[in-house]
Amino acid sequence: xxxxxxxxxxxxxxxxxxxxxxxxxxxxxxxxxxxxxxxxxxxxxxxxxxxxxxxxxxxxxxxxxxxxxxxxxxxxxxxxxxxxxxxxxxxxxxxxxxxxxxxxxxxxxxxxxxxxxxxxxxxxxxxxxxxxxxxxxxxxxxxxxxxxxxxxxxxxxxxxxxxxxxxxxxxxxxxxxxxxxxxxxxxxxxxxxxxxxxxxxxxx
Amino acid sequence: xxxxxxxxxxxxxxxxxxxxxxxxxxxxxxxxxxxxxxxxxxxxxxxxxxxxxxxxxxxxxxxxxxxxxxxxxxxxxxxxxxxxxxxxxxxxxxxxxxxxxxxxxxxxxxxxxxxxxxxxxxxxxxxxxxxxxxxxxxxxxxxxxxxxxxxxxxxxxxxxxxxxxxxxxxxxxxxxxxxxxxxxxxxxxxxxxxxxxxxxxxxxxxxx
Numbered sequence: 001x002x003x004x005x006x007x008x009x010x011x012x013x014x015x016x017x018x019x020x021x022x023x024x025x026x027x028x029x030x031x032x033x034x035x036x037x038x039x040x041x042x043x044x045x046x047x048x049x050x051x052x053x054x055x056x057x058x059x060x061x062x063x064x065x066x067x068x069x070x071x072x073x074x075x076x077x078x079x080x081x082x083x084x085x086x087x088x089x090x091x092x093x094x095x096x097x098x099x100x101x102x103x104x105x106x107x108x109x110x111x112x113x114x115x116x117x118x119x120x121x122x123x124x125x126x127x128x129x130x131x132x133x134x135x136x137x138x139x140x141x142x143x144x145x146x147x148x149x150x151x152x153x154x155x156x157x158x159x160x161x162x163x164x165x166x167x168x169x170x171x172x173x174x175x176x177x178x179x180x181x182x183x184x185x186x187x188x189x190x191x192x193x194x195x196x197x198x199x200x201x202x203x204x
Numbered sequence: 205x206x207x208x209x210x211x212x213x214x215x216x217x218x219x220x221x222x223x224x225x226x227x228x229x230x231x232x233x234x235x236x237x238x239x240x241x242x243x244x245x246x247x248x249x250x251x252x253x254x255x256x257x258x259x260x261x262x263x264x265x266x267x268x269x270x271x272x273x274x275x276x277x278x279x280x281x282x283x284x285x286x287x288x289x290x291x292x293x294x295x296x297x298x299x300x301x302x303x304x305x306x307x308x309x310x311x312x313x314x315x316x317x318x319x320x321x322x323x324x325x326x327x328x329x330x331x332x333x334x335x336x337x338x339x340x341x342x343x344x345x346x347x348x349x350x351x352x353x354x355x356x357x358x359x360x361x362x363x364x365x366x367x368x369x370x371x372x373x374x375x376x377x378x379x380x381x382x383x384x385x386x387x388x389x390x391x392x393x394x395x396x397x398x399x400x401x402x403x404x405x406x407x408x409x410x411x412x
Contacts, residue, residue, distance in 0.1 A: 036336055038369055071243040072393030076386070077365075094246045 004183040006168035008192050012200065016152065016159035019203035024105035025059035026051070026201060027066045028148075031111035032076040039111050043146070043190060047110060050194030056202050061102050069098055083151045083158040090156075104153050106201055110193075112146030112164075114186050123174045134174035143167045144189040148197055160200060164193040233276045236377045238285040240385035242292040245396045250409075253300040255315040257307065258287055259322070267326040272333070278376070280328070282343075282384060290321065293392045297399065312352045316412070322346040324361070328380065331370050339379035340367045341387040347395065349405065358404035364391035 020026070028048045030039035041063060048060040067074045073095055080089055086107075090096045123136030144166045152159045168183025265283040268276055294301045302311050304318065312318060325344040331337055342365050349358040366386030368379055399405060 032367075036338070038338065038367065040369060040371075068243040070246060072245050072247070072389070072396055075389055075393040077390055078393050078397060094248060098246060 004168055004170050004181040006166055006183045006185050006188045008164065008166040008188050010192050010196050011163040012160065012196060013162075014160045014200070016155065016157055017203065018106070018150070018152070018159055018201055020058060020105050020201050023103055025061050025103045026106045026108060027061040027063070027102070027104055028108045028110060029063055029066070029074065029079070031109055033081070037113045039113065039146075043186060044110050046187070046190040047194045047197065050191060051198045056198060058198060058201060061104065066102065069102070070095065083156060086151060086153065086156045099153065107151040107153055108197060109149045109151070110146055112144070114142055114144040117141050117143065121172075123172065123178065133176040134178050135176070136174050138172040139169060141167065141169050142183055142185040144185040146189055146193060148193060150197070150200060162193060162196050162200060164189045164196070166192070233279055234377065235279045236281065236380060238280065238282040238381055238384045240285060240381070240388065242289045242389065242392060244292055245296040245392065247296060247396055249296070250298050250400065252298045252316045253302070253314065254294065254298040255302045255304045255312055255318040256290060256294055257304050257318055257320040258290070259320065262286060262321060262323060265323050265326075267328065269328050269330070278380065280326070280380060280384070282326070285384070285388060286321075286323070289388045289392055293396055294319070297396055307354050315352070317357055317408070318350050318352070320348045320350060322348065330376065337370045338367045339370070339383040341365070341380070341383040343387050343391065345391065349408065357408045358402060360402050360404065362391060362394055364388065364394065366390055
């Protein structure tokens with residue numbers, strides 16, 4: 001499989017100072033309140049994995065481990081929607097204790113999805129006694145748009161928002177054998193968002 | 205070996221034919237047993253001894269999803285997962301929890317109250333029907349708290365909801381299972397966090 005071109009834009013809006021100590025960690029959570037879509041856990045996991053690797057790596061608490069340990073406070077209907085809601089949540093002894101055990105300094109809420117549009121073309125395949133093959137051409141556009149809101153657990157404030165928008169056109173020409181040229185928009189959105197978040201949390 | 209029907213009586217031929225038809229039609233129904241693990245809630249315990257009674261309807265609860273042509277499509281069994289959920293949630297909510305086999309169980313005399321949940325309704329929405337890229341499950345419960353005489357202390361309705369997105373290699377059964385597990389977790393969260401906020405429960409707790 002070959003990769004097609006992708007264009008990615010990252011916007012950062014900083015609302016406060018940031019920085020993280022070596023004994024502090026970050027949890028990345030997917031928003032799942034919307035009625036018609038939900039942020040995929042694979043994407044959230046991808047961002048976390050990228051942030052915990054390379055130079056200036058950050059300690060990331062896996063989403064599932066955090067949500068299960070904090071159950072039932074971070075379920076889709078009970079999770080805090082605003083940074084100011086954290087104060088009320090942390091007033092619960094059991095919640096504050098668990099947050100301290102994890103050493104969480106920042107909570108990052110990721111929300112978004114990938115949409116496929118402009119599907120055109122057609123491919124037909126046939127199989128006969130002498131062999132088989134496909135002929136045709138298909139194309140579509142993928143658009144991955146994700147927002148990440150960073151909450152400081154100490155100041156109980158939203159310290160910034162990072163938006164990533166990746167678009168790419170995929171092609172599938174078929175001359176006997178289909179040759180997919182796939183635009184890896186979600187992977188690119190994940191890589192760019194993780195890199196920007198890592199710098200943001202490190203205060204760079 | 206050959207089976208000859210020509211010389212068999214008509215009733216036998218009809219019986220064999222109807223059995224074959226019923227077997228062929230039942231081939232289309234897939235059976236799904238909801239499976240999932242439920243974490244113990246991280247909440248403060250209420251100093252009460254609670255008995256829990258799971259009736260047969262709850263233990264063996266199943267829901268049949270029909271196709272648009274009225275054909276039986278998916279049978280969803282969720283009774284066991286409900287019991288696993290309550291068994292994880294209740295010991296975290298109350299000081300002591302005892303499971304009873306019926307209201308005539310002698311152990312009911314040792315408890316403050318009996319919790320008896322009932323599933324009133326189960327609904328499923330599949331992407332192929334809604335045209336949305338999510339599997340959705342709704343479950344409506346009647347939560348009942350009764351005293352050792354069987355008289356009602358509190359009775360309220362809880363509706364839980366769960367959804368999960370469609371994915372390229374996710375089967376329909378897996379999508380429904382994931383959505384049902386999210387709905388069960390939703391039930392656990394609203395039940396455990398809102399229990400003491402139910403006016404009838406508050407009145408009962410104040411009377412103790």
